[in-house]
Amino acid sequence: MSKSYKIAVLGASGYTGSELVRLLLRHSGLEIAALSADSKAGKPMAEVFPQFAGVDLPELKKIDAIDLAEIDGVFCALPHGTTQEVISQTLAKKPNLKIVDLSADFRLADLDAYAEWYGHPHKAPELQAEAVYGLVEIHREKIRTARLVANPGCYTTTAELPVIALLQAGAIDPEEIVIDAKTGMTGAGRAAKEGMLFSEVSEGIHAYGVGKHRHMAELDQEFSEAAGKPVRPSFTPHLAPMNRGIYATTYVRGTGGTDAERMHGILADRYADEPFVTVLPFGQVPQSRHVRGSNMVQIGVVADRRPGRAIVISTLDNLVKGASGQAVQNMNLVLGLPETMGLEQVALFP
Structure with missing residues (x-):
């Protein structure tokens, strides 16, 4: 690879930030030039994440201390609600940067919908107007020419x-779209929370955000665009006692005599040439453990016992294809690199 682009990771002390570092270390076209953290500023990355011991990485800095002069692309792995102002300030300093945002701050094109679901007005509406929703397999061509890409949520990528x-x-x-989905613990972030303690979550499973989870707005947006009319699916997320993974079971009804086997054929044809999506043989069910650590999505279709209905099951690693891996995929596209670069690793099993 003759050209290496210099990359900054903002929010490198969280799970998605550390996953970006892990992926970028084996990326021949992207070079980690700067890492930011707030409370961890001034520390080496290996002190925050010991798996990087012995790896030559930039010291963690405050965002304002990063020199953007030689930076080509920025990953924002910051908490929701803070990224709009950070990206506005960053692009004001260097307008030709390519940015992939892993938060929810630029995912919703409708500003009123954003205010409704997130409880405050959008702080960068002019940037929202240019942001591209980064579901690569659906919006690939728009992403190629984008300056700002909104990386989709993990739940939404799995179902969408x-x-x-x-x-x-x-x-x-x-x-008639009903989505029942489970996520691993890393989906809740790395911040200390009583409800995330081992004894609070192990040996059980529970639903949360029932009837009002924010990812519903993303599903509404993307499903409505696909159908050409408003779509409001049912969606219930659950927290499962595993570190990684999203597992979505979606119940659908065919139209015009479309049965489950035909639905399987549609998906198999649609994703036949996609490097990171595998549609399993009809009737075969995917398992979250089979995509762990990879950028892969596995999809299975099973016939419901009721005629005309199907059960569609999809799974991915929430930290890779559900976050950092898809972010690298997006950055590859906007910088003109091969889409699969740095993402070829297979799943870790067992």
């Missing part, structure tokens, strides 16, 4: 890849 393809094909009833 199969459902959008079926909606675009007119194969399922948009009024």
Whole structure:
């Protein structure tokens, strides 16, 4: 690789930030030039994440201390609600930067919907107007020319890849989409929280955000665009006692005589050439352990016992394809690099 782009990771002390570092260390086209953290500023990355012991990495800095002069691309792995102002300030300093934002701050094109779901007005509406929703397999061509890419959520990526393809094909009833999804503990972030203690979450599973989870707004947006009319799916997230993974079971009803086997064929054809999406043989069910540590998505389709209905199951690693891996995929596209670069690792099993 003759050209190496210099990259800054803002928010490197969180799980998605550390996952970006892990992926970028083996990326031949992207070089880690700066890492930021707030409370951890001044510390070596290996002190925050000991798996990087012995690895030559930049010291963690405050965002304002990073020199953008030689930076080509920025990953923002910052908490929701803080990124709009940070990105506005960053682009004001260097307008030609390419930015992939891993927070939810630029995912919703409708400013009123953002205010409704996040409880405050959007702080950078002019940037929202240019932001591209970074679901690569659906919006690849728009992403290529974007300056600001909004990396999708982990839950939404898992559910959207199969459902959008079926909606675009007119194969399922948009009024009957029910998504039951489970996430691993890393989806809740690294901050200390009583409800995230081992004894609070182990040996059990529970639903949360029932009927009002913020990812519903993303699902509404992308499903509606795919169907060409408003779509409001049912979606319930659950917290499962595992470190990594998203597992989504989606119940759909076919239209115009489309049965489960035909739905499987639509998905298999749609994703046949996608490097990171595998549609399993009809009737086979994916397992979250089979995508752990990889940028892969596995999709399975099983016939429901009721005619015309199907159970579509999809899974991915929430920290890779659900966050940092997809972010690298997006950065590869906006910088003109091969899309799969730095993401070729297979799943870690067992």
